[in-house]
Structures are given as C-alpha cells and as structure tokens.
Amino acid sequence: MSVQAASVTEGRLHSKYDRLIAAAKAIPPATTIVVHPCDESSLRGVVEAEGAGLIKPTLVGPAAKIRDVAAKHGFDIGSYEIVDAPHSEAAAARAVELIHEAKGEMLMKGSLHTDELMRSVTAKTGLRTERRISHVFVMDVPAYADTIFVTDAAINIFPDLDCKRDIIQNAVDLFTQAGFGTLPKVAILSAVETVTAKIPSTIEAAALCKMADRGQITGGLLDGPLAFDNAVDVEAARIKGIKSEVAGRAQILVVPDLESGNMLAKNLAYFAKADGAGIVLGARVPIVLTSRADSLRARVASCAVAALYADARRRAAAVSA
Template identity: 60%
Template sequence: MSTSHTSMDRAVPLFDGLIARVRSLPPVATAVVWPCEAVALQGALMSLSDGLITPVLIGERTRLAETARQAGLDISGCEIVEASSPEQAAGHAVALAASHRVHALLKGSVHTDVLMTAVLAPGSGLSTQRRMSHVFVLAMPGRDGPLFVTDAAINIAPDLLAKRDIVQNAIDLHHALGFGAPRVALLSAVETVNPRIQGTIDAACLCKMADRGQITGGVLDGPLGMDNAVDADAARIKGIVSPVAGRAQILVAPDLEAGNMLAKNLIYMGKADAAGLVLGARLPIVLTSRADGARARLASTAIAALYVHATATARGVPSPE
C-alpha cells in the first residue's frame, strides 16, 4: 500500500505550507516503527530536523546503527527502543502510544499488516468507537486546495455504519488541517439511486444521516459519478443541482478496490502528489510504502502532527509541549 508517489521529492506548495505551519508548533513525540531501511530512517530524521516530531526509533539497535552509517545519517541524539523483530517493534510502539509516551505512530520498513495487527489487537488501548480508515491527501496539478480520497487502504467492503465513520474521519481531518467544512461526494458508477447497486443506496442513506446529525461538519451529496463530482460542466449537462457536484473536496469510494484504483490513478496518471493518514484510533497512524521517498514521509508526518495538535483536547490526550 503506497501513500505517495516519487514525484513528491519536488517541492509542492500545498504540502510545503502544511509543513511550515507545523514548524511553528511543538514537535510531536512519534514512535517510528522498525525504520531499518535508509529511506524510512531518513524520513524520520528529516521530520526531526524540521522540528515536526521527536522520534522514538523502535528497532534492533545494531541494525539501526548500520543503516544510519551506510546512509550517512546521524541517530546519536535519538531515543532508541530495542526490538528484535518487526512484530516486537509494533508491540512496543502500541505500548508507548497507550501510555501517552508518543502521540503518533509512523510506519518504518515494517509491513502494514504487522503494524495494524498490533494496533487492532484486543487490549491494545488504541481502539475507539470509531472505525479506523485511511485518507489520502492529494495535491493535484492546477488545483488550489487538497483533494481527499477515502478509503483506499483499510476497509475492504465497508457496510453503511463503517462508511459513516470513514466519512466522519475524513471530515475531521479536513477541519484539523484548517481547510474548513468540506464538500463530500459519495461516489458510485451512477448518480441516481439504483437498488441493484449497493453503493447508491449507501450514499443516499449517508446523506440522510448527515441531515439527522449522525455525520457532522461537512456537506454531503451522493450518489455522484466521478465526472459530476469534480467537473462542473459534467454536473450541469446531467442537470445535477447540488452544492457538492463539480466542487467536491472529499471523494468517498464505495469500497477499497474502487478507492485504491482511484487514488493510484490520480497519483500515477493525474500526477498528483500524496500523503496519507489512518484515523479512528486514539492517535494518528502514518502508513507509508517502502517505495515512498523521504519527502513524502515528511508530508504525511506533517499532516499527522497538525492533526495531533488540532484534536488533542477532543481526544482526551495531553497536547504536545
């Protein structure tokens, strides 16, 4: 699962602005889980040097030292928690998070399923009433603000209640990053309710749930096709009158396959740059791909840090100082 594209190694004004905002805030204590490859370690150290996080490196000490030596990196000032395996590193990270020693988790070179298994384990202390979900934050060429895509990484075939949480997680992130109340498009293959297409029924229900206050902080519409969600002319031609159609800021996919293909299409063919975050746990989790560059990891870490600062009180955890 990839949260970004290698083109992220160039400067991106949207992400540069977010990173600049984090620099003015106290760094966030962050568990970096098994950063035993050069790019993972470099990303954590870039975030440290930019003042975004205070990393706690969790891994095999000798392996971390050798990785740093080969990459020309200095980890002498970093706290290191010894772990003999990726599984043990994930377990240590969850324990640090549950005790509020750290306020975010950053995936290093550990596999996603290993980290998430530890997070989701009974008794981890990280679960909430909210379903966990992933949000891509995309910087699109020619677009002023971000475009969110969810869920493309966690929930394979979400039911209606899971979709409610997926939508609310994305809305909450939009607010936390300072972008205000978003316009949310609930995507399907068509823009009318069709009983044979479950996604259209779920979209209609989600809109009514928003009307009844079961989803808050955003304006929802759906079902909408991808064309009339993002293109005003397509919406006009199809006669769709909506505050969301043609102007969507969050795109909600009906399932993981659709979301993953949509996000990767925008990244690899639309030349979008991307960062990403898992929300719904007691703290944000930065999932990165081994193919992600250090700058992409920096952008995702900045988004996590902004989320921590914006939501600490609401989540009932101490603010970073």
C-alpha cells in the first residue's frame, strides 16, 4: 500500500474524530488556561487547537522558557497571553486562580506531571464540586461503530460504590451534553456477566444498575456486570444468552478500577490502533488531560471534546441566568 493510500485509509478509520473536531469548530473557541506548556509536544497541541479555532489560550508558566520553545520549533504565539510563573507547581496554582477569576472556562495540561496539576485542582481552594472528579478516555476505535468512552482509567485508583456513581454520571453528562447522543448505553464491566460474591465488582455493577432504576444515576441506560466481549459484541452476547439493550452495543465502558481501565485503554490504543482523547470531569471546569505519548490528533480531539462540553455548560448557564 502506498503512503498516500495508507493515509487515506487511516483517515477513514478515524473519521469519528474528524466529525468531533468539525463540530467543535462550529462553536465559539473556549477560553483555555494552559498549564506549563514548556515542551514541543504540549505547545504544538495548543498551537494546532488554537489554529483550528477550538480554543483561545492563555499560557501559564515560565514565560522565557515558553517563548524559547516556541522560537526553537517555529510556533507563532505572539498573540497569546502569557502569565509568568516560575515553575510547574506555581503554574498549576496560578491556573486555578485564573479559573476562580473567571479568566477561563477550561484547563489544559502542558508538560507538567498529572499529579502536580491535580493537587492544585483538588486542594481546598481548588476546583472541586459536590461531584467526585473522574477521567474519561473518549476513544476512536477503528473496528467499532461508535465512539467509545472508557472510565475511569486515570484518577480514581480503587473507586467505591458512591465514587462509581459519580464516575458514571460524569461520563453520561459528557456524552449527552457534548453532543454524542442521548441515553448512552453504559456497560459496567467485570470478568464475568453473572453476579457472584467471589468477584466484588459484579455486586457493585448490580447495585449501580439498581441505583439507576431508583433515579440515583440519570440520563443513561445501564447494564452490568458485563464481560468485555459481551459488552461490545452482539454475537458474544447472543451466545451467552444475554438479553439487553446495552450488551454488544455499549458506548460507555465503566471499569472496576484504574489498573484495569488503564490496561484496557492502552490495549485499544496499541493493539486496535485507537486514538484516545482524555478529559477530566467533576471539577468546576473540564480539564484536558493529555499524555506525553499522545498523538497530535489525540491532543486536538481532547480539546474538541472539552470545548464542546464547555460550550454546553456555557449555554446552560445562560439559560438558568
């Protein structure tokens, strides 16, 4: 296959992100506080997202270092506001202050470590709400018809039942408010699809489904426990005799814990060639949480998801006012 043909094929395989980015281009750019963008990949992601009309960035970090990186790699950041901060920890703290000052409607992680950013976000004077903070991978899997959400694979290590309720609600709210559709199909994953005392995650899955029946989780269609195969493959669900509107058609995959979620997301990325856009929810603003290993496409898609969600929140606030 020629390079050109391979490029065309790749574009077709990942067309879900194309539609996502196109939708975000159709709304006003989101004012975005970018925390410590002090390397080539993080600053390139900012420049590409701004150039696509997705964000209006304010860069927070060592001003001289940011400008040096931009000059070295030929990035034009002359029109960007830069808020000087001496190091990454100070940049994260100042970024949170800027959100409190209504200077931005979303945060974007630069080249600092995730825990540095999240310490400022989760501090008493940070950006907490009544909802537990959680992470969603919005994944474009070439072999799957729908965009798939994987949650939580980055923030909550061993979530309890109440935490999982918030994890699910955060993902459902993102799905519906960012324009992915209505009444998403939520599969609560475990190793098996039957409830057994030997595997606690199956009991929690059943409890979460009953919580949805009682209105403690709203806006989604839940089923679980489901094993991965019968969550995403209709034939696997049929063979197991599972009769469910979710089985085989899941759009949100809720994992038992961070370890399993992280492995699932990375398996999809490296074996199934999926792109994964990362966003943190449950804080006062959506947070674009990218990895140093993320492709430029994934970084831009992360900005697109967060911008669509920020726009929905902006419009909801305008209506309530």
